[in-house]
Amino acid sequence: MLNTRVIKPTDNAHSTPLLIKNLLLSGRRYERSQEIVYRDISRYDYATFNERICRLASALTSAGVKPGDTVAVMDWDSHRYLECMFAVPMIGAVLHTVNIRLSPEQILYTMNHAEDIFVLVNSDFLPIYQAIEGGLTTVEKTILLTDGDTRTAEMAGFVGEYEELLAAAEPTYEFADFDENSVATTFYTTGTTGNPKGVYFTHRQLVLHTLTQAGTMGGLDSVRLFGNRDVYMPITPMFHVHAWGIPYTATLLGVKQVYPGRYEPDLLCQLIKNEKVTFSHCVPTILQMVLNAECARDMRFDGMKVIIGGSALNHGLYQAATAKGMTLSAAYGMSETCPLISAGYINLELEAGTQEERETFRCKAGVPVPLVDARLMDSEGNFLPLDGKTQGELVLRAPWLTQGYFREPEKSAELWQHGWMHTGDVATIDEMGFIEIRDRIKDVIKTGGEWISSLELEDLISLSPAVKEVAVVGVPDPQWDERPFALIVAAEGQEMNARVLRDHLKTYVDEGRINKWAVPSQIATVTEIPKTSVGKLDKKRIRVEIAEWQESQAPFLSTI
Secondary structure (H helix, E strand, O other), X not given: OOOOXXXXXXXXXXXXXXXXXXXXXXXXXXXXXXXXXXXXXXXXXXXXXXXXXXXXXXXXXXXXXXXXXXXXXXXXXXXXXXXXXXHHHHOOOEEEEOOOOOOHHHHHHHHHHHXXXXXXXXXXXXXXXXXXXXXXXXXXXXXXXOOXXXXXXXXXXXXXXXXXXXXXXXXXXXXXXXXOOOEEXXXXXXXXXXXXXXXXXXXXXXXXXXXXXXXXXXXXXXXXXXOOOOEEOOOOOOOOHHHHOHHHHXXXXXXXXXXXXXXXHHHHHHHHHHXXXXXXXXXXXXXXXXXXXXXXXXXXXXXXXXXXXXXXXXXXXXXXXXXXXXXXXXXXXXXXXXXEEEEOOXXXXXXXXXXXXXXXXXXXXXXXXXXXEEEEEOOOOOEOOOOOOOOEEEEEEOOOXXXXXXXXXXXXXXXXXXXXXXXXXXXXEOOXXXXXXXXXXXXXXXXXXXXXXXXXXXXXXXXXXXXXXXXXXXXXXXXXXXXXXXXXXXXXXXXXOHHHHHHHHHHHHHOOOOOHHHOOOEEEEOOOOOEOOOOOEOHHHHHHHHHXXXXXXXXXXXXX
């Protein structure tokens, strides 16, 4: 321990804790008349938003919610969700954002594991909730969320309907100070093996993450991604890492916020157009869904900036979005990292380069944001060179990384082995600091003694005009250990088979981008590729389905 100089503050000095309530103050100061919009149903200004948070805090407290209790929310992306993201942690309780796309059995597991006391449930999810209600072990009270419909709740401990409770609650609330290291939020990862794992974040972590996110997106790069004159609409579920933390940043800045509820392509296009949305974020498959929607066929998205995360941003999607007027930029993070770790950045050196160079770096995972330390590590815990070529597991340190998995000490120790958070991603980091994710460790294709990146193959395949969507996995091979297998949704009116794909990839083999063993000898053409609950490619399920297809010799398999 260093012998540093510590000065004790005077007795009457106030040491301000970093609490979520402090993020709420500045938005109203800057732009009290800016709006919070929910679909075509509700809109109100920041002054009303602050009052509604006070009313919600009053209603929850009156209903018996205490500091340290866990309050679960089951809702679409809405103004109500945003209010809960503030009011629940601000009274000292813990917000559990329930992943409503999990199976009922997994939802039940997460709610019991998190020890939820109080549940706010959208009427759309009443059938799911009522089906699992008998198995809930800790829930005492429930509140119903509706969009003005007349459905009634038949739930144990029913307190009332959300809007009616807010209307009757006190419009002011004195939010107390408490320890900034108190847990503010929890949610569960969408892992592909075993039960979901609970991650959690403190007030201090969320405040530091928000401040860094605001500075990164507003103060770096030749294109300012996000400021308080933008109009923000998430296309990332709010149950998934607080919609990547951006609702907190938007509120801090006083940005106009638009919440679309359930994702419906026509409504998303309508909101983007009518509300003049200029900033959003999502995984690649969701953006692909929007761009391919009928409503977007003749629509331009000029001036709209979109951050892509969750999965690699491939060049095919980048070019399709750019042609529609969007500015795309990749970012990297995961459930355990709050999530922001790195973001796309074009420095002065790259700005002076070619458009192709700038596109290449826009599609990478970007440069670590301030306060993040990113390294590469081998399986023995040794650091590896940051030369842009050497591959290793990406390991991290930052003030906002989850300190472990809730009630999972063995998995927590594995996550933090050697004192660094292990991401499970194979990456390179170059001399400028740019991170390039090569693959998930479990998704690297091992063939003939070589490692092939499924992400790189997906990127190159996406550049074919015959390809609408693609996923690549390794499948067992008696001679080569594994061989790459491509699952492809063909573009409308285009022919796609293994020979067409081979001819497309031959250029990249000739250029030395990939070796000849990386070219899939088998593909399956399908109408839809399996996705996880948050829109990522579900490669575990893909491998199972391919094995079943191969066994049955399905007619949509194509072999060279």
